[in-house]
Each structure stands twice: as C-alpha cells, then as structure tokens.
Amino acid sequence: MMFQSLSALPSVIQIKRPKEIEAMRVSGAVVTEILEAVRSFVQPGQTTLEVDRYAASLMQKHGARSAFLGYKGFPGNICISVNEEVVHGIGGSRRIQYGDLVKVDIGIFKNGWIGDTATTIPVGMIDPSITRLLNATQASLKIGIAQARPGLRVGDISAAIEQFILQNGFSVVREFVGHGVGRKLHEDPQVPNFGKAGAGPKLKPGMVLAIEPMVNLGEPEVRILSDNWTVVACDGKPSAHFEHTVLITEDEPEILTCLRAATVS
Numbered sequence: 152m153m154f155q156s157l158s159a160l161p162s163v164i165q166i167k168r169p170k171e172i173e174a175m176r177v178s179g180a181v182v183t184e185i186l187e188a189v190r191s192f193v194q195p196g197q198t199t200l201e202v203d204r205y206a207a208s209l210m211q212k213h214g215a216r217s218a219f220l221g222y223k224g225f226p227g228n229i230c231i232s233v234n235e236e237v238v239h240g241i242g243g244s245r246r247i248q249y250g251d252l253v254k255v256d257i258g259i260f261k262n263g264w265i266g267d268t269a270t271t272i273p274v275g276m277i278d279p280s281i282t283r284l285l286n287a288t289q290a291s292l293k294i295g296i297a298q299a300r301p302g303l304r305v306g307d308i309s310a311a312i313e314q315f316i317l318q319n320g321f322s323v324v325r326e327f328v329g330h331g332v333g334r335k336l337h338e339d340p341q342v343p344n345f346g347k348a349g350a351g352p353k354l355k356p357g358m359v360l361a362i363e364p365m366v367n368l369g370e371p372e373v374r375i376l377s378d379n380w381t382v383v384a385c386d387g388k389p390s391a392h393f394e395h396t397v398l399i400t401e402d403e404p405e406i407l408t409c410l411r412a413a414t415v416s
Contacts, residue, residue, distance in 0.1 A: 162339035164331060166357035172398060174264045175333070175359060178215075179396050179407030182259045182266030185209045186408075189229075189257070193272050195249050199231045202255070203242030210259055218258035218265050218336045225380060230256035230269075237324055237365055237373055237382040237390040249275035252285075254392045258336055265332050267361045268408035269394035280368065281389055287319040288366040288391035295344075295362050299354060299397050299404035305340050306350030312364050313345040322371035324390070327382065329363045332396055354399050359407070363394030 167175065189206050207228040210216055217228040225239075232240030232254040233247065240254070247253060256269035271285055295312040316323050329342030340352045344364045367373075369388035376383060384390050398405040 162341075162352055164339045164352060164355075164358060165333050166355060167333060167359055167398075168357070171264070171333070172357070172359075174262055175266070175396070175398070176407055178259060178261040178264045178266035179268075179409070180266075181213045181215055181261050182257055182268050183408045185213065185215075185259065186255065186257050186268050186270060189255055190270060190272055193247060193253055193255070193274065195247055195251075195274055197247050198243065199233065199240065199245050199247065200242040202231055202247075202253075203228050206255075206257060213259075213261070215259040215261040215266075218260050218267070219256075222336060230254070232256075232381065232390075232392070234389050235384045235387045237367070237384060238327060238392055239380045239382050241378060241380055247274055250277055252277065252281060252389050252391065254390070256392065256394065263334060265334070265336055265396075266408060267332050267336065267394065267396050269363060269392050271391045271393060283319070284321055284366065284368050284389065284391050287316060287321055288364055289393050291315045291344075291364045291366065292362060292393045292395060295364065296395060296397050296404050296406065299360060299362065299399055301354055301356050301399060301401060303354050304349055304351045305342055305354065306346045307348050308360075308362060309343045309346030309351070310348040316344075316364065316366050322367045322369065324365040324367060324371055324373055324382075326373055327365055329361045329394070332359055332361045356399055356401050358399040360397050360399070361394060362397055363392065365390065365392045
C-alpha cells in the first residue's frame with residue numbers, strides 16, 4: 152500500500168538500529184511466506200474476498216495482523232486488484248477467471264514492525280503483451296533496488312525505474328508512490344517510480360524503503376472508483392505491481408521480503 156501523492160513537507164527519515172533491523176527481517180520473512188502461500192491459493196472461480204480471508208487466516212497463524220485493515224478506513228485485510236485495477240482493490244464478490252492478472256499487496260504488523268510486499272499473479276494463459284508487462288515491471292523493481300545504495304539518492308531509484316519502463320513501451324503510474332517503512336506503514340521518504348537521478352534525500356545505511364513500481368500496459372492516467380479505494384487505469388487496460396521492502400546497508404541493498412533475506416547485485 153502506497154501514498155496517494157507526493158508531499159511537499161520536509162522528510163524526517165528514520166534510521167533503524169541493528170535490533171530494529173533484526174525485527175524487520177522477521178516481519179519481512181513472515182509477510183513473504185504469507186504472500187507465497189496466497190500466490191499458490193489464487194485459482195479461477197475464487198472470489199477476491201475468499202483470497203482476502205485466506206490471507207487473514209495466515210496472518211493469525213503467524214501471530215501477525217494486517218497493517219492495512221482499518222488504515223484510514225480501508226476495509227480489507229489485503230489489497231487485491233484484478234486486471235485494470237492498479238492497486239487498493241478490496242476483496243469482494245468478483246470471481247477470478249482464467250486470463251486474469253491478480254495483484255496482491257500484503258502488509259503485516261509482527262511484534263510492532265511492518266512487513267510490506269506485493270506481487271502480480273497471472274491466472275492461466277495470458278496475452279504475450281501482458282507477459283511483457285509483467286516481466287518489465289518485475290525487472291524494473293530489481294533495477295530500482297540496485298540503486299538503493301549509500302551515497303546515492305531516492306531520485307536514482309526513481310529515475311532507473313522510469314527509464315526502464317519507458318524504454319519497454321509501458322507507462323508509470325504517477326499518483327501513487329513507494330515509501331519508507333518501519334513501525335508505521337508509511338514513513339518518509341516517499342519513493343516515486345519516476346523522477347530525476349541525483350534528486351531527493353540521500354540514502355543512508357539503516358533506511359528501509361518499500362520500493363514498488365506500478366506500471367500500466369496503456370496510458371498512465373488512473374482514477375479512483377466509487378468505493379473511494381480501488382484505483383483503476385482510465386483506459387481499462389491491465390496494470391502490474393511488484394513490491395519489496397529493502398534495507399540500505401553499508402554496501403549492497405538487502406531485500407527483507409524474501410523467503411530468505413538476500414542481496415541484489
């Protein structure tokens with residue numbers, strides 16, 4: 152789950168201490184296990200509400216709770232968005248069908264710390280253009296994470312993602328962005344998926360960022376449905392979304408939302 156708009160207010164960026172980082176590694180591992188289980192659970196014929204309830208049961212099993220439920224009034228345990236729905240979809244009566252593109256975004260509290268991650272799940276066979284969209288969005292996340300190094304700036308992450316997506320013929324959603332994460336779901340700094348290299352706050356060891364490209368097959372414009380949450384592409388074309396929680400270290404970035412925390416080179 153991400154911010155709706157860029158803030159003009161000055162950033163107050165939290166630097167996590169070693170014990171806090173260890174706690175966030177636990178939260179990251181738990182939310183990733185839940186996401187992987189949900190990925191396997193998603194099947195044609197299920198309602199999005201059934202997926203939401205399954206995710207909630209896994210959170211309870213792991214001694215965690217949803218970081219989304221009740222956040223500014225959000226009514227779901229997870230965000231589940233299908234096809235043209237970009238982000239913030241609410242589980243309901245919609246049935247998943249063959250050929251759908253299902254975006255699952257999960258945030259949890261575990262021992263007071265957030266784990267936040269998202270993926271896009273193709274259900275059965277999908278159009279080759281949508282496969283390219285998925286591959287490009289996932290690759291852009293990896294490219295952005297590779298810029299998450301001390302001494303670089305948030306804008307270096309943003310510019311790398313945007314440049315790669317545009318080179319591949321897709322568009323970046325601009326109204327919603329990534330963010331810092333820790334004891335709160337949304338902390339400074341905001342991490343857009345577009346921008347200028349060398350701009351923005353300097354990256355320092357101990358910063359933890361939720362990096363999450365949202366990419367449309369067609370035009371970048373989005374709108375919010377009457378439920379006041381679900382974001383859809385205005386042209387009705389599919390969208391993809393991937394997210395990792397990433398720790399800035401003294402050297403290479405560490406992805407906290409992996410089944411086993413790993414570095415990206």
